[in-house]
Every structure is written in structure tokens, then in C-alpha cells.
Amino acid sequence: MSTLPLFSLAGQVAIVTGAGRGIGRACALMLAEAGADVALAARTQADIDAVAAQIRSMGRKAIAVAGDVNDEATLETLVARTVAELGKLTLLVNNAGGAGPNDPLKMPGAEFAGVLAWNVVPAYTLIQKSVPHMRAAGGGAVVNISSVAARYAQKYFSAYSAAKAALNQMTRNLAQDFGPGVRINAIEPGTIETEALAPYLTPERRQRMLASTPIGRLGQPEDIAAAVLFLCSPAASWITGKVLGVDGGVEAPNFS
Incomplete structure (x- = not known):
């Protein structure tokens, strides 16, 4: 068997959430480079419009659907427009989510619940709405973007860690x-250099992180996108229900 077709996404149609910046943007562009048409979702229309323009410059189709993934009507519109305008739906990258540190003596239960909901419920709902279309197209693949926080024990991350651990277990069960x-997998990124991280990445913190990273560098959004491409591609056709760490070899918290 030729190697290159194993990583081709020719004829595939993907939805990527949180696609305007960082990891989501990198995933959308790499899937398009591999041959997929892409539906981009994020809150800021200008961000996803810019990514869509890049994808179209590659000769691929792209649509940009702005909205909040916490709103089920937005997700319904996203899936409906993808199928109507791009012809089908075969790939889904659930990248939207996140949270910062939390003080367990101060964070109200409702706020804790909000972190859980944001990181799990939109992914669940989009999978639920996408699977019938994937089956109609002959099959599909889902990649949920989790975090190494799901397996670390560290101070002040009880909400985010619990949310990503729940996302991992949901991945395995679905x-x-x-x-x-339909194959469903997850990726646990380590420390990735994005705009969101930049304000916290002091020279001292960067050096501590590098010292504890066996690969000797921080991650780039493209490192995660490459893993997403693999899990979406025919090369991963016998992989499902797995959580892949893409973290430079770090085995303990290094954000302090």
C-alpha cells in the first residue's frame, strides 16, 4: 500500500470548533492541506473569515459560522450548514473549551459546573448531531481536544482537570x-505556545517549562494539528476510544 493515501483527506468534510486562533486554526488549515473542505466555528466572525480565506486559497471549500458552542441552536445551524453547503460531514474536531486556575475555597459551584459544561457538553452535542450524517456518508472520525491536566494532580486546577478528565472518559464511552x-478519539496537548498562553509565559516560567520537557521545546499548534490529522486519516482506521498525549514527554505539571 502506498503511504501517502493513508494520510489523505481528499473527499472529506470537517467541522472544527474554536477554529479562529491557536490550535483550532492550525487544525483547520492542516486538514484543508490534506484535502478536506472545512466548516469553521468560533465566536469571532473576523477570525474564522480569515482562516476560511486561507483555506479557499488552497483550492478547498470553507464556511465560517460564528456563534457560541454553548448554544445548541448554534450547533444545529453549524451542522445543517455544513451538510447543505459542503455536501456532507465526515470529520469533527471538538477544540472549543478551556479554563484557568481556580481556588476551590472561592469558586462557586455554579461556576465550577460552567467549566464542566463548556468543556464537555458542546462536544457531546456536536457528536450527537454529527454521527447520523457521518453514517450517511459511509463513516467518520471525531477528535476531542482535551489536556494533560486530565491526568495531572496539581493545585488550583480542580475544575479544568475534572472537565478534561470527563471529556476523556466520554470519548472512550462514545x-x-x-x-x-464512527471512530472517536481524544488528544491531550501539553503546553502549547498560543496567544492565550503568551501573557503568562514569563522568561522564568518558560525556562522552568523547558527544563522539565524531555523534547526540549514547548509545543506549537501545528504539533497538535499533526496528531489530529493522523487520527482523522485512514492511517488511524483501527484506532478508536483512545487518548493520545502530545506533550513533549512531560509527565508532571510544569506550569507554576
Whole structure:
């Protein structure tokens, strides 16, 4: 078998959430470079319009759907427009989510619940709405973007860590529900240099992080995008229900 077709996404149609910047943007561009048409979702229309323009310059199709992934009507519109305008739906990258540190003596329960909901419920809902279309297209693949925080024990990250751990376990269980036609996996990024991280990345903190990273550098959004491409591609056709760490080899918290 030729190697290159194993990583081709020719004829595929993907949805990527949080696609305007950082990891989501890198994922959308790499999937397009591999041959997929892409539906981009994020809150800021200008951001996803810019990514869509880059994708179209590659000769691929792209649509930009602005909205809040916490709003189910937005997700319904996203899926409906993808199928109507791009012809089908076969790939889904659930990248939207996140949270900062929390003080467990001060964070109200409602705020804690909000972190859990934002990192889990939109992914669940989009999978639920996407799977019938993937099955109609002959199969599909989902990649949920989690975090190494899901497996670390560290101070002041109880909300975010719990949310990503829940996303991991949901990934494993939904892979059982929707196989064999739809594969569902997750990726745990380590420290990735993005605009969101920049304000916290002091020279001293960067040096501490580098010292504890076996690969000797911080991650780039493209490192995660490459793993997403692999899990979406035919090369990963026998992989489902798995959580892949893409973290430079770090095995303990290094953000302090």
C-alpha cells in the first residue's frame, strides 16, 4: 500500500470548533492541506473569515459560522450548514473549551459546573448531531481536544482537570456507542505556545517549562494539528476510544 493515501483527506468534510486562533486554526488549515473542505466555528466572525480565506486559497471549500458552542441552536445551524453547503460531514474536531486556575475555597459551584459544561457538553452535542450524517456518508472520525491536566494532580486546577478528565472518559464511552462506523478519539496537548498562553509565559516560567520537557521545546499548534490529522486519516482506521498525549514527554505539571 502506498503511504501517502493513508494520510489523505481528499473527499472529506470537517467541522472544527474554536477554529479562529491557536490550535483550532492550525487544525483547520492542516486538514484543508490534506484535502478536506472545512466548516469553521468560533465566536469571532473576523477570525474564522480569515482562516476560511486561507483555506479557499488552497483550492478547498470553507464556511465560517460564528456563534457560541454553548448554544445548541448554534450547533444545529453549524451542522445543517455544513451538510447543505459542503455536501456532507465526515470529520469533527471538538477544540472549543478551556479554563484557568481556580481556588476551590472561592469558586462557586455554579461556576465550577460552567467549566464542566463548556468543556464537555458542546462536544457531546456536536457528536450527537454529527454521527447520523457521518453514517450517511459511509463513516467518520471525531477528535476531542482535551489536556494533560486530565491526568495531572496539581493545585488550583480542580475544575479544568475534572472537565478534561470527563471529556476523556466520554470519548472512550462514545467510541463504544458509535463504532464501527464512527471512530472517536481524544488528544491531550501539553503546553502549547498560543496567544492565550503568551501573557503568562514569563522568561522564568518558560525556562522552568523547558527544563522539565524531555523534547526540549514547548509545543506549537501545528504539533497538535499533526496528531489530529493522523487520527482523522485512514492511517488511524483501527484506532478508536483512545487518548493520545502530545506533550513533549512531560509527565508532571510544569506550569507554576
